[in-house]
Amino acid sequence: xxxxxxxxxxxxxxxxxxxxxxxxxxxxxxxxxxxxxxxxxxxxxxxxxxxxxxxxxxxxxxxxxxxxxxxxxxxxxxxxxxxxxxxxxxxxxxxxxxxxxxxxxxxxxxxxxxxxxxxxxxxxxxxxxxxxxxxxxxxxxxxxxxxxxxxxxxxxxxxxxxxxxxxxxxxxxxxxxxxxxxxxxxxxxxxxxxxxxxxxxxxxxxxxxxxxxxxxxxxxxxxxxxxxx
Amino acid sequence: xxxxxxxxxxxxxxxxxxxxxxxxxxxxxxxxxxxxxxxxxxxxxxxxxxxxxxxxxxxxxxxxxxxxxxxxxxxxxxxxxxxxxxxxxxxxxxxxxxxxxxxxxxxxxxxxxxxxxxxxxxxxxxxxxxxxxxxxxxxxxxxxxxxxxxxxxxxxxxxxxxxxxxxxxxxxxxxxxxxxxxxxxxxxxxxxxxxxxxxxxxxxxxxxxxxxxxxxxxxxxxxxxxxxxxxxxxxxxxxx
Numbered sequence: 389x390x391x392x393x394x395x396x397x398x399x400x401x402x403x404x405x406x407x408x409x410x411x412x413x414x415x416x417x418x419x420x421x422x423x424x425x426x427x428x429x430x431x432x433x434x435x436x437x438x439x440x441x442x443x444x445x446x447x448x449x450x451x452x453x454x455x456x457x458x459x460x461x462x463x464x465x466x467x468x469x470x471x472x473x474x475x476x477x478x479x480x481x482x483x484x485x486x487x488x489x490x491x492x493x494x495x496x497x498x499x500x501x502x503x504x505x506x507x508x509x510x511x512x513x514x515x516x517x518x519x520x521x522x523x524x525x526x527x528x529x530x531x532x533x534x535x536x537x538x539x540x541x542x543x544x545x546x547x548x549x550x551x552x553x554x555x556x557x558x559x560x561x562x563x564x565x566x567x568x569x570x571x572x573x574x575x576x577x578x579x580x581x582x583x584x585x586x587x588x589x590x591x592x593x594x595x596x597x598x599x600x601x602x603x604x605x606x607x608x609x610x611x612x613x614x615x616x617x
Numbered sequence: 618x619x620x621x622x623x624x625x626x627x628x629x630x631x632x633x634x635x636x637x638x639x640x641x642x643x644x645x646x647x648x649x650x651x652x653x654x655x656x657x658x659x660x661x662x663x664x665x666x667x668x669x670x671x672x673x674x675x676x677x678x679x680x681x682x683x684x685x686x687x688x689x690x691x692x693x694x695x696x697x698x699x700x701x702x703x704x705x706x707x708x709x710x711x712x713x714x715x716x717x718x719x720x721x722x723x724x725x726x727x728x729x730x731x732x733x734x735x736x737x738x739x740x741x742x743x744x745x746x747x748x749x750x751x752x753x754x755x756x757x758x759x760x761x762x763x764x765x766x767x768x769x770x771x772x773x774x775x776x777x778x779x780x781x782x783x784x785x786x787x788x789x790x791x792x793x794x795x796x797x798x799x800x801x802x803x804x805x806x807x808x809x810x811x812x813x814x815x816x817x818x819x820x821x822x823x824x825x826x827x828x829x830x831x832x833x834x835x836x837x838x839x840x841x842x843x844x845x846x847x848x849x850x851x852x853x854x855x856x857x
């Protein structure tokens with residue numbers, strides 16, 4: 389019992405500190421979801437483009453990003469890219485940590501979102517595109533008015549999964565010193581040596597965050613009338 | 618109005634159309650019959666380039682649509698199409714299904730488009746359904762909306778791809794009735810169907826296709842009473 393009491397005391401003390409980290413985790417996730425969705429939509433549509441070069445380039449993007457670990461991508465964007473630029477420009481270049489973090493997460497998420505959009509678009513019956521085209525709509529108009537509105541509804545559940553995964557993956561950013569939730573916990577541990585309560589506390593905060601997102605996704609599904617069709 | 622010259626269509630190894638030549642004049646109603654797999658739907662879909670021809674020419678209202686440079690979106694505004702599976706847009710109300718293309722493609726005003734759509738719904742007997750979603754309608758009603766939607770673009774030609782084949786039997790009549798009215802108004806129509814009664818009553822000409830070719834074409838009375846080709850005789854003896 390005393391151990392639990394001790395844990396509790398440390399968690400209460402660390403709570404405001406961890407909350408700051410959680411705030412940054414939420415911000416980075418939200419921004420990466422935003423840019424990742426834009427990238428994903430562009431790449432997803434690119435993959436389905438009748439123009440060979442566009443679909444090839446998009447496929448390469450997805451393969452490269454999905455085929456390499458997020459941790460390595462983060463390190464490349466934060467260290468390797470500015471390093472290369474410094475050599476080329478012959479003067480030191482450094483990136484802001486948080487910017488690099490958002491860029492890396494957006495690029496990474498974009499590849500997964502692209503596959504979600506591609507699958508969603510391809511799941512719409514071919515007759516819908518044909519009907520739209522037979523009414524004189526261009527491919528772009530048909531996508532915009534007919535295909536995408538239907539596809540969006542179907543991709544809400546997988547997109548929700550992707551965003552929850554992304555939120556957890558931002559913990560990787562602790563390696564470049566972004567003071568998100570995990571990093572804040574580690575800093576607290578470094579000062580107090582209380583690793584057991586804090587790591588458990590960090591896990592609990594992630595759990596609350598992801599459960600909140602998944603609730604919100606289910607609510608959105610219900611409101612949009614997503615059916616299992 | 619439509620001229621087809623030496624039309625071929627392959628799907629990889631499969632040769633579906635093997636040299637189709639045909640002319641369809643303005644206000645003519647042509648019914649295409651034939652066994653399944655004979656290429657009749659593919660032929661129809663080549664007429665608005667939903668299928669790209671492998672070889673040959675399709676000239677529609679003076680424009681060669683088989684020419685890759687032609688503005689196909691513009692041509693399609695003048696060629697309505699009705700599908701076997703209706704293909705209504707399920708996320709839009711009936712009225713929105715009908716007004717979407719006139720407003721977005723033709724640039725018609727919202728008010729005008731709605732008025733026109735209401736007129737068309739009245740014509741197909743569905744005035745009370747303008748705010749319904751496609752899911753809430755029966756198959757026959759959906760197909761009548763699909764016809765109204767195509768007509769909203771004021772096409773010169775209407776293509777029908779087995780419009781009654783996925784309907785329950787009791788709903789076939791209501792769709793055919795709308796098509797008959799359309800024929801009476803002088804619409805140029807090409808209809809792929811198994812409804813021989815419709816062909817007999819409405820068609821000016823019946824085309825019998827088999828194995829990717831036009832085997833025989835004649836006015837309905839002639840082709841049904843006195844088919845010339847053994848393959849036509851064989852097909853008709855099975856279905857009549």
